[in-house]
Amino acid sequence: MYPNPNTFFDEVTRIVVRLPDDVSPNPGATRFVAIAEEKLGDVCCPPILLDDALPDAFMSGYELVDRLCMGRAQRVVDGAIRVAGSVVTPEGYLRLWRMARDEAVELRALERGYAISLTFSLQGKLAMIQAAAAGRLGGNEVYREFFRIFQDCIDVDASGWVSIESGDLNREGAAQLVYAMAEMLPRRALAAVRLKARHLANPRHLHGVEPLAFVEKV
């Protein structure tokens, strides 16, 4: 049974994950991943990433507000997204996210505190990835290190198509390597790195509601 489309998304949690300081080569630019948890009627949706395409999904502080203003904060205006059941102003909504950013959690605390697993996937032609690495200063080192760290979860088929379905970001230096790899790949190329978030269990704060698998990311 599909939910009534006239109902609203009820945002129950805003989680901002602070990535290690060395993720981005720019000094002083802390990067974040933003995740919203919401309910649709009586069912809970999978965690929603504000952006899932890397490297953009690793956002700086102002990019987080930028993404909100381009999407979710506009949907708050006519009540398509509500907070804990209440209609809020976009100003109030942005303030809630700023508070979440100020209380950002570490990557390792995400699973423990919110029962959410944050992983990445990579799909692409091996030759294309190698060419992108060769064309970038230090790219070959990134390529070698990336394939060394994730060698156990890389799948390469006979046609040279590489895929990682669920790469662990908690490995030592993984976030930095994933960012560097995603930044190396040209936009709209036949290769992409994406973030994925999913509930490991029915989380405590959504307890008692039926998990909903078919609600797509908004």
Next chain:
Amino acid sequence: MSYRIEYAWKAFVEELPVKVKPRRYVVCTLGGDNNTLHGNDSQPTRCWEVGMLGDESAVIKRAVFIGRTCESGELKPYGRAMSPEGYIRIIRRALAAAVPVSDDAYWYPAVSVSPDSPLVGMAMRMALTVTPYREYGQDRVRVEFDGASRLTVFDFASAFPELQAWCLAKASIRNAH
């Protein structure tokens, strides 16, 4: 760094002949780029243009969208750094002080789009006159309005929310206050 400065805001209110949410707003902004200067007095140039158009909800949504540029410093209301929240509050205040058009301050529809835009078909279905012309070597189509049909521009604004308001209307304001 180059950025836009906005100096003043003025909202016009129009009443549509409908029963549900009849009020429509046209929010005009007086602004210009910080590094585009007048030749004679070296002051930053500024002009009035229509920034938001539609019912209250559509205007606030557009304010949220434009307000995002405040966060990155591309837009500085009054020439100062401001948060998107502050910018939305400015637009809310402008809406609260919205006035009808007058001889000194008014807006008018000025729709100009590419000939393959679906807006052209909609205009023809509404029996509006469309006039092709060329601008900077590009084919364009201008939609002609008269006094009775000028409010139909709000239908275009709601049907094509991706169109910027300054593609749909212009403003002439001699005295901002």
